[in-house]
Each structure stands twice: as C-alpha cells, then as structure tokens.
Amino acid sequence: MSETRIVRISDDALARALGADALAAAFANKGVEVHRTSSWGMQWLEPLVEIEGMGFGPATLDDVDAILAGTSSKAIGEIVEHPFIARQQRLTFSRAGQTRPTNLDDYEETGGWAGLRRARQIGSEAIIEEVLASGLRGRGGAGFPAGIKWKTVAGAAGPQKYIVCNADEGDSGTFADRMVMEGDPYALIEGMAIAGEAVGADQGYIYCRSEYPDSIRKLTEALKLCEGIIAPFRCEVRTGAGAYVCGEETSLLNSLEGKRGEVRAKPPLPALEGLFGKPTVVNNVLTLSAVPHILAEGGAAHYGALGMDRSKGTMPIQLAGNIKHGGLFETAFGITLRELIYDIGGGTESGRPVKAVQVGGPLGAYIHPDQFDIRFDYEEYTVADALIGHGGITVFDDTADMGQMARFAMEFCAAESCGKCTPCRIGSIRGVELIDRIRAGGRKADAVEVLPVMHNASKKGRLPEQDIGLLTDLCETMKFGSLCALGGFTPYPVMSALKNWPEDFMPESEKVLDRNDA
C-alpha cells in the first residue's frame, strides 16, 4: 500500500463522540497521513473514513486494516455520488467534509474571504442591497429579512455598534449551527465581518451555548488565526450558561451584558438599542454563514433564484430523532416532509411506522403523517400552525406517547421560562398538572371544593373532558399573553399532539373515577 495516501476523518463533535479520535490515531499508526476535516453530514455513517473520495462507515477500530486493504464491507462508494449528498444544493455547507476546519489555506483555496474582499470594495450600501436582493431571511426561527435588519442598524447613530451572532442553538433536533462552527468557522467569521462592514460595526460577539465545547474551542482557535484578516473588525466568543431562553435575542443581549437572561420588551428593537444600548445586529449562525456566498460575485442573484415564493435560497435541514439516515441536508426551500423523511431519511431507524414529526424544535407543532405533503416554506408552515424554526426535524415512531410529549413541552417551558411573564412561568406548571390529571382520568373534588362555603365550586370533581377544555383555554392564554415565543409557542406542540392523537391523552384503560356526588 502506498504510504502517501491521505485518510480523511471528521473532527466534528458527533464523529468524536462516536470514536473518531481513536480511529484517526489507529490510521496514523499504520503510517498513513490523516487529515481531520469537517463532517459531510451523513451522520448515520459516522465515523466516516474517506480515502481518495471513497467512503467507509460507520467505521470501527476493527475495520482499519480492511479499509486500507480495500476489502472493507463498510464501503459506501464514492462520497459525492452518494444519493444523500448528490441530491443536496449546498451553499452554506459547500465545504462540508472537504476542508480542515481551522486551516486557513484550505479556506482560502475554496473561495474563502472573496465575499469580504468584495464587500470592502463595494461598501455599505451596496452590501445591504445585495443581501436584500438575495432574499435572505433569518435562520434562527423568526425568518425576518436580514437585509432590512442590517439597513436599520446601518441607519442608526454610531459610533459604537455591534454584530452579535446567536449561536445558542438550544432546539432539540438541530445541529447545523454546531456543524458550521466546528466545520467551517471562518465562513461564520467572514459573514460577521461583512455584516460589520455593512452597518459600521467593528466589534463582534459570538454567543455560543456551553453545551458545545468543541465549537467554542474551534471558534477561539479560528478567531486567533484570522485576526489579521478580519481587522479592523474584532470578534470574541462568549459562552452561554445553560439557559435555553438565552437564544431569544434580547435575553441573549442581557446575558452578554452579564445580567439574568430575562427577555426584554420590544420596542426598543435591538437594531436600535441592543447590546449595552447600542445599535446591534443579532443574527443566527446560519444567516451569517450564508452571507459570504451571497457577497461573492453573482452570489445574490444565484441565492435569490433558489427556493419558492418569499422563502429564498437554501435551508440546511437537520434530520434527527428516530430516522434511518439522519444528518444535515441542505436544499432549496419547497421540499416536502414526505420526501425528507422517506426518500432522503429512509424512514425510521427502528423500522416501525412514523407516528409524528416535530419540526422547528421544542416550540414546533407535532405533524401527523397525513400532513406530510407540506412544503418547506415559512408561509406554508405558518398557515398550518407550524413553524420551520431552525430547520430541525425530529421523527418519532409508533411507540411514541404523544401525551407524554405534550407534557414534556410544558415541563420544558417551566424549566426554561425566564420568569418575566405569568402565562409562561405559571401557566406551564399548571399545564403539566392538567395533562397529568387528564391522563389520570380526571379528579375528584378536593377538600376545599367540597366545603359548604364554596358555593360556586363543583362538588363533582372534574372529568377529563372538562380538563381538556381547561388545557385548551390555558394554551390560548399562553399563546396570546406571553411576551416571547417560549411561552407563546409552547401551546403548538401541546395542542397539535392533543388534536392529532387524542387517544394518547386517554386515561389508561379509560378508568372512570367513582365521582363523589356529595
């Protein structure tokens, strides 16, 4: 065997969690050169070993010899030809699997910094024009047009302004931000520097959740290495502290300032009064990482030509949960859930029928297989009372208990509420209790209710049907009475579960309480 062959193995957190480091060491011991690259995003095949374009995975230490000898049964053929990769339109993830994440030469050779160079030539107004023309919308959840936000900040009074990257990625079922930060950190940094150029900000912060130690390490290293390239723009990584709500932009700003991560009322918009009261761009990792491509020659038109209606460009979709082919799938908007789950994802990993999918993280609705023709598009999801959010899709098979999942949605809201408003802080706790009661078959009248002085209290306890009515009311109150989407959207998973799978809320064996008709 030739000694000069290069073996490529990802050093992404997922590959490492599955033994990629030991595998890389084993290959190095055999005398071959090992490059640690980003991940292709075919996560069911991790750790994936690549030699001269051919893939082998999921590889274990026992496979090393056979892979080198070309006799391994783990061979998947040529990676770029693999249907999972061949079917994608990768822009944000154009380097995935192909470069060493913090290697500056690799970045430069694959078109890195071209967007920033051009941005510096064309100047603020033209940059914003191009971002507007591309149709790029925020990828963090709300889908707000990035160009309009930048324009507001550009027009605000200086001199001090900030670019803040929201890297809090708290949604279960999402990992695209993590893959960018660990696999292509310079793309994010370049996007931030371009944003800085556009709005007149020279300081950036990346607020990264503490659950991502690999991302923090890679970003810190990358920032040090490219300091001179992005100057006079400066950028720093800040570590979150385990609060989901700090993904909400105003909570994030409070947290960066060193305060409790409580949500701020808007207005004032962060664009005008953001970090330390200064005009601030807050954008998601994916939003900012899409920018270098858009700013490269012809990039805006290319980006804007993809997608459907008002959802332009590509979305890095994350296939997670009980799915056979889980991983990162970047494609133009418009693809249906059915294609994503069955054609691309291969159905459930367990081989059982799909029962439900949750799109958009813990605040997203549970979607029934009857609705799988819905197309990936911000507006189409809104109409269906669902959300795209950060593009995570979590698949459940028929063993899932949707009553339990609804309860968990409330439990999660209670655990993560910032506490500022009552419908969210208290409502979520009442929600957990209500779902427990419904599933227990209602309840008897309690000691206080049966007191003769409690004239208006029912003496009959409460039937599950009545508690379902109460839960519906509670969800309405949370939806319309909460300040931010944590309290405001938790009703979506709860009500969609209740609507689509009412049987999962039934008390086991329909046990009827002997109601005390006192």
Place this chain on the structure above:
Amino acid sequence: MSTKEQRVAEIVAEHAGREGPMLPILHDIQHEFGCVDGEAERVIAGALNLSRADVHGVVSFYHDFHEKADPRPEVQICRAEACKARGVENLMAGAKQAAGERVKLSTVYCLGLCSAGPSARVGDTLHARLDAAALAKVIENA
C-alpha cells in the same frame, strides 16, 4: 482575605476591562471551585460595583452555576425530544442504578447529537448512540 477570596479576586481582575465580564468570571469560578457561593458573590459584587443580590440573581438564573459544590463526578444525559424519540427514557432506570450514590446524573436539553442519541456528556467528552450497556459504562468510568 481568605485564600479563596484572594483567588476569586484574581479571577475577577483577569477579566477587568472586558465588556460584560460577569459570565466569563462566573464560568471561571464555577470551573475552579465547582460552585459560585456566597463568599464568591460578595467578592464579585465588590469588584464590579454591584449589590450581592444582583450577583446572586445572575448566578441563580443559569443552570450552569451552582451555589454548592458537589464532589461527585457528573454525567449529563440528554433528555430532549430527539433523544426521547431514540429511547433515552428507557435507559434512565438502569442509569440511576449504575450511578448509585457515587455519580451525579443530571439532565441536559440537547447536546447537538440529535440523529445519534441517546447521548451524554462527561466533562468535555461527548458520547452518542448509547444503549443501556454503553451508558452504564460511561457512568462507571466517570
């Protein structure tokens, strides 16, 4: 000043001059002492010109900061939706048994390994595709 107070003051001083130094300070103190207790809060409050209540309010808001140190090794298990869809709840009874009194099990909502759960974290090391046996091993080695 106790040696601890001195050390806390040093950490605070290391971050002096940064914008919004509070979270970086708290992380360093949590890392070094396993907690941010009242003594540390007092020193931070003094140095940053805040009330102790202000500092305590921040410390108590975030899941990452603890008021008391726990000497046991910690294993964080993800129990968010995607890991639930992959069966993490069925592993919990066994995990508790493996942990016993020796290991602290805590819940984390998502480690970003959602297509390959159940997943767990020990220090900065992540583990994915865990089944009952693999999780028990992670806990034993913690």
